[in-house]
Amino acid sequence: MMKTIAYIYTDPLIDTAPEDEFVGWEIDRTYHDLGQRQQLQQLIADCQQNTPEYLIIRHLQELGDTITEISDRLNQLEALGIEVIATQQNYKSSQSNINIKNNLAQLLQEIQTNKYSRLLQQGHARNRLKNLPPPGKAPYGYRRGKDRYIIDKSTAPVVKDFFEQFLLFGSLRGAVRYLEKRYGKKIAPSTGHKWLTNPVYRGNTKYKNGIIISNTHAAIINQEEAAQIDRLLRRNSLLAPRTASAPRSLAGLVICDYCHLPMTISRVTKRNKKQEYLYLRCHCCPKVPKCKAINYQQILELTINKICQELPIAVKELSQNKPNNIQNNVWTALEEKKAILNQIKELQNQGILDQETADLRSYKLQLEIAQLQAKIAQLPPKDLQAIASTVSLPQFWFDLSEAERRFYFREFIKQIVIIRLSANQWDLKLVFIF
Numbered sequence: 001m002m003k004t005i006a007y008i009y010t011d012p013l014i015d016t017a018p019e020d021e022f023v024g025w026e027i028d029r030t031y032h033d034l035g036q037r038q039q040l041q042q043l044i045a046d047c048q049q050n051t052p053e054y055l056i057i058r059h060l061q062e063l064g065d066t067i068t069e070i071s072d073r074l075n076q077l078e079a080l081g082i083e084v085i086a087t088q089q090n091y092k093s094s095q096s097n098i099n100i101k102n103n104l105a106q107l108l109q110e111i112q113t114n115k116y117s118r119l120l121q122q123g124h125a126r127n128r129l130k131n132l133p134p135p136g137k138a139p140y141g142y143r144r145g146k147d148r149y150i151i152d153k154s155t156a157p158v159v160k161d162f163f164e165q166f167l168l169f170g171s172l173r174g175a176v177r178y179l180e181k182r183y184g185k186k187i188a189p190s191t192g193h194k195w196l197t198n199p200v201y202r203g204n205t206k207y208k209n210g211i212i213i214s215n216t217h218a219a220i221i222n223q224e225e226a227a228q229i230d231r232l233l234r235r236n237s238l239l240a241p242r243t244a245s246a247p248r249s250l251a252g253l254v255i256c257d258y259c260h261l262p263m264t265i266s267r268v269t270k271r272n273k274k275q276e277y278l279y280l281r282c283h284c285c286p287k288v289p290k291c292k293a294i295n296y297q298q299i300l301e302l303t304i305n306k307i308c309q310e311l312p313i314a315v316k317e318l319s320q321n322k323p324n325n326i327q328n329n330v331w332t333a334l335e336e337k338k339a340i341l342n343q344i345k346e347l348q349n350q351g352i353l354d355q356e357t358a359d360l361r362s363y364k365l366q367l368e369i370a371q372l373q374a375k376i377a378q379l380p381p382k383d384l385q386a387i388a389s390t391v392s393l394p395q396f397w398f399d400l401s402e403a404e405r406r407f408y409f410r411e412f413i414k415q416i417v418i419i420r421l422s423a424n425q426w427d428l429k430l431v432f433i434f
């Protein structure tokens with residue numbers, strides 16, 4: 001004899017699968033519907049044969065799609081003498097006094113109002129499945145096509161150029177200034193930052209609920225560029241705001257091993273002379289006497305020599321250790337998911353998958369692809385070994401401008417620690433980012 005049964009309805013498009021919904025209840029059987037209400041029909045049929053005492057649900061609206069449906073099913077169940085309890089609403093059929101009936105009327109009213117937002121949510125969820133762009137204006141660089149964003153030939157090059165500037169110099173404000181100077185396009189740095197992180201320019205769509213679907217339209221920046229942007233942004237956020245766009249390549253990287261303070265760059269111009277001298281000084285040094293200032297150029301040359309010696313070794317070690325395997329695994333997983341995604345269209349053409357199944361599967365794959373791509377952005381560059389052989393030549397570094405050098409330093413170095421050997425002798429310890 002069944003005493004207590006439960007019913008759960010979920011819409012696979014907008015609800016997450018419920019778990020432990022009815023803790024504390026001793027439930028003999030749970031009926032669960034996904035998207036349709038076949039189990040509810042079964043439940044009602046079973047109840048006519050073998051009537052339980054209680055039916056536990058979360059919300060009354062799970063009983064139907066319209067107010068009429070909900071009321072009818074509720075009446076039908078209560079007529080059998082079953083007490084219906086909605087755990088997440090103030091509803092119990094046993095308390096069938098005036099107050100509760102009023103309460104029911106009010107609940108039904110609420111359900112009516114919720115229905116509209118649920119319909120909207122379902123509409124958006126269907127758009128997601130079909131990878132349709134979210135409602136509203138297309139982001140700068142795109143326009144709205146029939147079923148996807150299309151690259152806007154007049155504005156997309158501006159966005160592309162903005163990204164390239166940022167990639168070259170690693171400075172958000174610099175790239176913003178460049179845009180105004182070159183194109184007369186004025187944007188706030190906060191807008192520029194949004195561009196740099198907006199999934200839309202990477203060919204992905206982010207929906208209001210935070211879900212990102214990959215490859216929904218043509219990208220303006222490729223995956224490697226996107227990963228590099230993420231690394232630069234992460235590194236910049238670790239640096240003090242002012243040093244992030246300072247023109248000197250060592251700015252913000254150097255730390256003194258003796259007083260453990262960051263070293264800042266100061267400029268000294270000798271009277272009546274054009275030549276300027278750059279020094280590194282321990283910022284607010286507490287030592288007595290203070291740590292001695294060091295010639296900037298000397299440390300720069302020492303850094304270049306060190307990086308040429310140590311980077312190839314560090315990269316080699318890295319490739320022998322696990323991180324590279326993880327890296328390869330992530331890339332392999334990404335390629336596999338993409339291959340499966342390509343097969344789905346074919347399976348659909350062959351009639352093996354129906355439209356709905358194909359849409360749902362593609363949707364899930366694209367979610368997984370987006371997650372893998374986000375993971376890749378956290379890893380060191382894929383072609384690290386190739387890059388390492390180039391950047392191990394001192395000439396490569398000496399040929400660069402300070403801005404370019406700065407950019408490359410930040411690709412590899414987290415910190416440069418200055419070790420004072422004697423008054424005029426120093427050694428360096430490079431801390432690589434990987």
Ligand SMILES: [Zn+2]
Pocket residue numbers: 256257258259260261282285291
């Ligand atoms: Zn010091």
